[in-house]
Amino acid sequence: xxxxxxxxxxxxxxxxxxxxxxxxxxxxxxxxxxxxxxxxxxxxxxxxxxxxxxxxxxxxxxxxxxxxxxxxxxxxxxxxxxxxxxxxxxxxxxxxxxxxxxxxxxxxxxxxxxxxxxxxxxxxxxxxxxxxxxxxxxxxxxxxxxxxxxxxxxxxxxxxxxxxxxxxxxxxxxxxxxxxxxxxxxxxxxxxxxxxxxxxxxxxxxxxxxxxxxxxxxxxxxxxxxxxxxxxxxxxxxxxxxxxxxxxxxxxxxxxxxxxxxxxxxxxxxxxxxxxxxxxxxxxxxxxxxxxxxxxxxxxxxxxxxxxxxxxxxxxxxxxxxxxxxxxxxxxxxxxxxxxxxxxxxxxxxxxxxxxxxxxxxxxxxxxxxxxxxxxxxxxxxxxx
Numbered sequence: 001x002x003x004x005x006x007x008x009x010x011x012x013x014x015x016x017x018x019x020x021x022x023x024x025x026x027x028x029x030x031x032x033x034x035x036x037x038x039x040x041x042x043x044x045x046x047x048x049x050x051x052x053x054x055x056x057x058x059x060x061x062x063x064x065x066x067x068x069x070x071x072x073x074x075x076x077x078x079x080x081x082x083x084x085x086x087x088x089x090x091x092x093x094x095x096x097x098x099x100x101x102x103x104x105x106x107x108x109x110x111x112x113x114x115x116x117x118x119x120x121x122x123x124x125x126x127x128x129x130x131x132x133x134x135x136x137x138x139x140x141x142x143x144x145x146x147x148x149x150x151x152x153x154x155x156x157x158x159x160x161x162x163x164x165x166x167x168x169x170x171x172x173x174x175x176x177x178x179x180x181x182x183x184x185x186x187x188x189x190x191x192x193x194x195x196x197x198x199x200x201x202x203x204x205x206x207x208x209x210x211x212x213x214x215x216x217x218x219x220x221x222x223x224x225x226x227x228x229x230x231x232x233x234x235x236x237x238x239x240x241x242x243x244x245x246x247x248x249x250x251x252x253x254x255x256x257x258x259x260x261x262x263x264x265x266x267x268x269x270x271x272x273x274x275x276x277x278x279x280x281x282x283x284x285x286x287x288x289x290x291x292x293x294x295x296x297x298x299x300x301x302x303x304x305x306x307x308x309x310x311x312x313x314x315x316x317x318x319x320x321x322x323x324x325x326x327x328x329x330x331x332x333x334x335x336x337x338x339x340x341x342x343x344x345x346x347x348x349x350x351x352x353x354x355x356x357x358x359x360x361x362x363x364x365x366x367x368x369x370x371x372x373x374x375x376x377x378x379x380x381x382x383x384x385x
Contacts, residue, residue, distance in 0.1 A: 001338075002026040002027040002028040003027040005023070005028040005087045006029050006088070007020060007086065007087065007088040008031050008033060008086045008089050008090070009032045009063070010033050010089070010092070010093070011090050011092035011120060012040045012041060012042070013041060013042060014042065014055070014059075014159045014163070015159045015163040015166070016092040016163070017032075017040065017042060017059040018059060018160065018164075019118070019163040019164075019170070020090055021058070021059045021063075022164070022329065023088070023170065024341060025340065025341075029064070030063040030064065031063070032064065032066065033070070034065055034067055034068075034348065035068070036067040036068070038347075039065070042056040042060070044056070049322065049324060050323075054325065057320055057322055057324030057344050058325060058326060058327055060344050061320055061341030061344045062340070062341020062342060063345065065345040065351075066078075066348065067370075068369060069368070071101070071369070072369020074368070074369040074370045076102055076103075078355065078358065078360060079103070081358045081359075082354075083108065087115070088115070089116070089117045090120065091117075091118070091119055092120045092121060093121070094121060094122075094130075094131060095119075095121060095125045095130045095131065096131075098119070105119065106185075109183065113181070113183060116174060116184055117183065117184070117186065118169060118170050118186040118188055119187055120162060121189055121190070122135075122139060122191060123189055124188075125187040129142075129191070134191070136153075137156075139191045139194040140153060140157060140197075142191060142194070143194035143195040144195075144201055145198040147201060147210065147211075148201065148210070148213075148215050148221075149215070149219055150213045157193075158193050158194035159190060161196065162188065162189070162190040162192075165196070200217075200218055201216065204216050204217070217263075222241070222262065223262055224238065224239075224240045224249075224262035228273070228277035228278070230278060230281055230282040231278055234281070234282035235299035236285055236298060237297050237299055238294075238295075239296065240295060240296070241295075245294050246259065248293070249294045249296075252288050252289070253288065282298055286298065315328070318340060320340075320342060320343075321343060324344070326341065327340060328340040351370070
């Protein structure tokens with residue numbers, strides 16, 4: 001689908017590499033530019049097996065790794081040659097960093113008018129927080145996305161939606177370029193993604209301001225839509241949001257007294273439902289609710305979810321040659337799913353081949369900023385002394 005599309009990826013950590021991974025899944029050629037000393041930190045994100053971090057295995061498999069020191073003239077010269085061929089530049093530096101390295105986006109737009117530049121940052125390219133440090137949990141906190149539970153999220157929503165929204169914007173810009181021949185400079189922000197993910201919260205504000213820790217209908221505010229502990233210490237996610245589903249649940253266990261209380265805010269009703277769910281084991285509940293076709297599922301561990309029959313049929317998860325997990329693109333095209341990347345490149349593995357492909361002169365090729373590579377384990381031993 002994206003065969004022939006050349007992506008230069010300068011990003012690090014989770015959101016940018018996720019965006020690059022998705023583009024690679026769709027057929028793009030992704031060249032990841034990494035600093036030579038240690039590369040992208042996801043390479044050593046634990047757990048590490050045979051020198052490969054598991055997150056790095058998922059996100060870097062199938063991409064090309066080039067080691068360049070962008071603070072060195074030789075490294076910058078090679079990047080210049082890469083950008084002359086690229087369709088997309090993906091970067092996640094703080095605002096202004098790309099310019100300090102000698103590649104201001106406005107200048108790149110002038111010199112490479114067809115290039116799509118995606119700057120994926122924490123807070124965006126504008127505003128009083130644009131230079132502020134942050135991580136997924138802080139973006140979600142500032143966006144109000146954690147307000148209803150006031151607890152650490154189970155998944156990094158801002159990072160994940162940020163990566164996906166960056167891909168959406170890149171694809172839209174590439175589609176537009178087919179008509180106009182012109183690229184775009186995309187200002188993508190994890191904070192913006194967190195704000196967007198809080199659409200339920202914004203809709204509930206119409207009924208009045210909600211305080212921190214005040215549950216919303218889909219975050220524990222309704223008896224019919226919550227997570228409950230069962231008699232054997234497991235957890236059951238109940239999603240009987242529609243009246244007919246809740247009615248089936250209550251009828252199946254002879255609790256008609258609760259049938260009209262599914263949206264109740266009463267603590268007494270919540271206690272009654274908790275006690276009801278705790279009166280049976282998870283297996284007993286699944287037998288009853290499965291028979292009645294009530295939306296309810298066990299809360300599974302990752303290991304349990306991996307062996308779930310639906311997960312096996314959908315074939316999203318696999319194992320790479322390094323015995324690390326791989327995730328394929330989460331959609332099928334005409335019944336076929338794009339294959340996940342296989343081999344995870346070592347840092348700078350493709351540097352020499354790419355320099356030859358670019359026709360880089362020997363004086364650049366031997367520059368200290370080009371192709372220099374160090375052992376990750378040696379670096380780890382140094383910093384952990």
